[in-house]
Amino acid sequence: MTKLLSMNRRNFLQTSAAGALAGMMPGLAGSPVSAQTALTIGFIYVGPKDDYGYNQAHAEGAAVIKAMPGITLVEEENVPETVDVQKTMESMINLDGAALLFPTSFGYFDPHMLAMAAKYPDVEFRHCGGLWQEGKHPANTGSYFGYIHQGQYLNGIAAGYASKSKKIGFVAAKPIPQVLQNINAFLLGARSVDPAITCQVIFTGEWSLAVKEAEATNALIDQGSDVITCHVDGPKVVVETAAGRGAFVCGYHANQSALAKDKYLTGAEWAWGNVYTNFIKAAQSGGKLGNFVRGGLKDGFVKMSPLGPAVSAEARKKFEATLAEATAGKLSVFKGPLKDNKGNVVITADKAYAEDAIDLESMAYLVEGVVGSTS
Amino acid sequence: MDESGIGFWGVPLAIFAGAIRVSTPFIFVSLGETITERSGRINLGLEGTLVFGAMSAYAVTVLTSSPWLGVLAAMATGAVFGLVHGWICKFPKVNDIAIGIAMMQFGLGLAFFLGKPFIQPAAPKLPSILLGGWSGIPQVQAALNINVLFFIGASLAVFLFWAFKNTRIGLTLRVVGDSTDAARAMGLSPDTVRLLATAVGSSLAAVGGAYLSLYYPGSWNEGISSGQGLMAVALVIFARWNPIGCFLAALLFGGAGALGPALQSVGVTQGYYLFYAAPYVLTLIILIITSSPTRSLAGAPGVLSLTK
Numbered sequence: 002m003t004k005l006l007s008m009n010r011r012n013f014l015q016t017s018a019a020g021a022l023a024g025m026m027p028g029l030a031g032s033p034v035s036a037q038t039a040l041t042i043g044f045i046y047v048g049p050k051d052d053y054g055y056n057q058a059h060a061e062g063a064a065v066i067k068a069m070p071g072i073t074l075v076e077e078e079n080v081p082e083t084v085d086v087q088k089t090m091e092s093m094i095n096l097d098g099a100a101l102l103f104p105t106s107f108g109y110f111d112p113h114m115l116a117m118a119a120k121y122p123d124v125e126f127r128h129c130g131g132l133w134q135e136g137k138h139p140a141n142t143g144s145y146f147g148y149i150h151q152g153q154y155l156n157g158i159a160a161g162y163a164s165k166s167k168k169i170g171f172v173a174a175k176p177i178p179q180v181l182q183n184i185n186a187f188l189l190g191a192r193s194v195d196p197a198i199t200c201q202v203i204f205t206g207e208w209s210l211a212v213k214e215a216e217a218t219n220a221l222i223d224q225g226s227d228v229i230t231c232h233v234d235g236p237k238v239v240v241e242t243a244a245g246r247g248a249f250v251c252g253y254h255a256n257q258s259a260l261a262k263d264k265y266l267t268g269a270e271w272a273w274g275n276v277y278t279n280f281i282k283a284a285q286s287g288g289k290l291g292n293f294v295r296g297g298l299k300d301g302f303v304k305m306s307p308l309g310p311a312v313s314a315e316a317r318k319k320f321e322a323t324l325a326e327a328t329a330g331k332l333s334v335f336k337g338p339l340k341d342n343k344g345n346v347v348i349t350a351d352k353a354y355a356e357d358a359i360d361l362e363s364m365a366y367l368v369e370g371v372v373g374s375t376s
Numbered sequence: 377m378d379e380s381g382i383g384f385w386g387v388p389l390a391i392f393a394g395a396i397r398v399s400t401p402f403i404f405v406s407l408g409e410t411i412t413e414r415s416g417r418i419n420l421g422l423e424g425t426l427v428f429g430a431m432s433a434y435a436v437t438v439l440t441s442s443p444w445l446g447v448l449a450a451m452a453t454g455a456v457f458g459l460v461h462g463w464i465c466k467f468p469k470v471n472d473i474a475i476g477i478a479m480m481q482f483g484l485g486l487a488f489f490l491g492k493p494f495i496q497p498a499a500p501k502l503p504s505i506l507l508g509g510w511s512g513i514p515q516v517q518a519a520l521n522i523n524v525l526f527f528i529g530a531s532l533a534v535f536l537f538w539a540f541k542n543t544r545i546g547l548t549l550r551v552v553g554d555s556t557d558a559a560r561a562m563g564l565s566p567d568t569v570r571l572l573a574t575a576v577g578s579s580l581a582a583v584g585g586a587y588l589s590l591y592y593p594g595s596w597n598e599g600i601s602s603g604q605g606l607m608a609v610a611l612v613i614f615a616r617w618n619p620i621g622c623f624l625a626a627l628l629f630g631g632a633g634a635l636g637p638a639l640q641s642v643g644v645t646q647g648y649y650l651f652y653a654a655p656y657v658l659t660l661i662i663l664i665i666t667s668s669p670t671r672s673l674a675g676a677p678g679v680l681s682l683t684k
Contacts, residue, residue: 049488049598051495079488079598203640204648211600213652215593216394216634220641223386223515238593241498245594246518260498374645 043093046078047106054235054254059105062273082108090117105129118142148297148356150186152269156251157190159266160228162316170226171202176375178364185368202373208234218242256306268306275301297356299330341366393519394634395627401584402626403529405608408580415573416553416679420476422581423605424483425457429582430589431491434596437499454582455575462571502591533623553677616675
């Protein structure tokens with residue numbers, strides 16, 4: 002019996018009793034009890050699930066599927082990317098009967114999730130990130146991830162109109178390709194409004210360092226940046242510090258408008274609810290879950306926060322037009338000719354990358370106009 | 377240079393402002409630990425106390441809308457943690473360092489558990505004093521926007537420096553810390569003195585936590601402290617159990633911590649990981665310069681487990 006279709010004892014009794022009764026009393030056939038396969042799903046978060054950031058975005062997605070019939074949700078937060086996550090997975094599988102696990106943090110994949118996938122071949126594992134490779138990793142595992150840089154491009158458009166100093170700021174955690182894409186897209190969005198804009202980036206070196214993030218935000222504003230966005234796990238500190246200093250804010254991961262009030266322009270948010278719903282529907286209907294699932298604005302993996310009151314009518318017009326273009330899958334943020342901030346040509350004039358272009362996933366440069374360095 | 381930024385002047389300004397903004401938790405935790413260690417006991421659990429203080433201050437402020445009540449609540453919870461530590465440590469053959477580590481984990485876990493509902497709500501912040509009104513530069517004004525707790529911490533350092541030398545309580549504390557036998561001969565109860573010293577020290581550490589959650593960075597979440605409580609305990613040794621030294625060491629740490637972001641903001645972007653190590657490199661250098669081959673840890677209380 003596959004774990005995916007397994008049921009806990011109570012549900013088994015209910016369903017089989019319903020089945021038996023249905024046999025005797027045809028009128029009951031098709032009753033809701035037997036309509037959905039019972040499924041226990043485990044979510045594992047690296048931080049608190051109400052952090053206004055990465056983990057909250059996933060928890061909001063989990064909350065969407067919690068409402069689906071037949072679904073039992075088990076969640077654990079603050080699980081470190083160590084052998085601890087293996088223990089969490091084992092307890093979810095053995096004690097809660099989870100048949101599908103979503104370990105949401107990057108560092109859970111190797112070796113932790115892979116070890117558990119080998120030990121429990123009947124359990125399905127889907128990891129948030131882009132690490133799964135055909136042939137190399139087991140078939141009961143997989144990756145899902147979203148392309149969010151177009152969201153940062155849209156953030157950049159709102160920032161470009163709002164900035165008076167023509168300097169915008171980015172608080173970044175680590176110089177990995179996804180972060181660099183976001184920084185570059187933010188600047189390119191702003192430059193689509195005014196090519197004189199520059200973006201100052203400060204790397205904090207870690208995903209979550211509250212005091213350093215606040216220091217970085219203050220340093221950016223001291224140097225004249227008047228619109229701030231970030232790519233850290235919990236943007237709460239950056240958003241509150243920036244708004245407190247009077248700068249405009251573009252959100253990331255989740256909707257932070259409650260923290261910045263009228264200083265909030267818009268934000269690039271994950272829409273994991275759609276992604277998880279698709280997985281669950283596939284699991285419940287006995288279909289394939291997919292091992293490599295990705296998407297962006299056009300696939301409903303990513304959404305934008307509603308525009309704030311400080312966004313001008315002109316900005317709104319361009320923002321909405323670009324959003325429509327992105328939603329239709331026609332927007333290309335990274336297109337040539339494009340130079341990095343050391344003067345090298347990184348994209349030649351004849352190239353324009355779609356949001357899912359594989360070349361973008363090895364991005365190791367900051368584009369011209371970004372003040373900062375990757376090392 | 378364009379008019380919106382302040383260019384390279386931003387670096388010394390950021391170090392100055394960072395020294396003041398970032399140092400306050402270090403000041404309170406290290407002063408608290410100085411009191412505890414002067415009595416001859418080490419409380420390594422202050423990281424847990426700090427985080428629990430941050431949580432309780434934030435929670436009480438959310439519930440009552442008064443940040444000062446939050447600070448009082450932090451002090452009270454800190455004192456309770458200190459009393460537990462002090463009480464357990466009075467039993468024979470109990471190691472204060474091990475208890476401290478256990479209390480740290482306990483404090484962190486309990487703070488995360490009880491603090492869950494308070495991550496989302498916003499709390500009013502502690503007031504600050506605007507000293508930058510004379511300057512027309514907004515960056516200078518922001519740097520001189522100094523929290524009241526910083527001034528309290530600075531005065532406390534001076535007061536403790538004086539009190540250790542010149543008051544009966546200070547003398548009692550030092551006697552107990554330097555020789556348990558001498559203290560007993562004087563008719564003092566070392567356990568009681570240490571219990572109270574740990575409670576007061578813990579209570580100050582919790583104020584450091586309140587500063588984190590109620591002023592800078594000014595929110596409660598589980599990653600609010602990046603080890604400030606632990607580093608402050610090390611600062612005490614670095615400052616040779618001298619309260620003024622603790623204050624200066626805290627400023628040094630704060631300022632050195634601001635160096636990395638400040639340099640990146642003016643375009644010195646290469647090697648930022650190296651700049652982030654600045655506080656630690658600085659500590660090492662100072663320790664090497666001030667070390668001596670002939671004496672060990674001048675100023676260390678005699679019965680501290682460190683020096684045994």
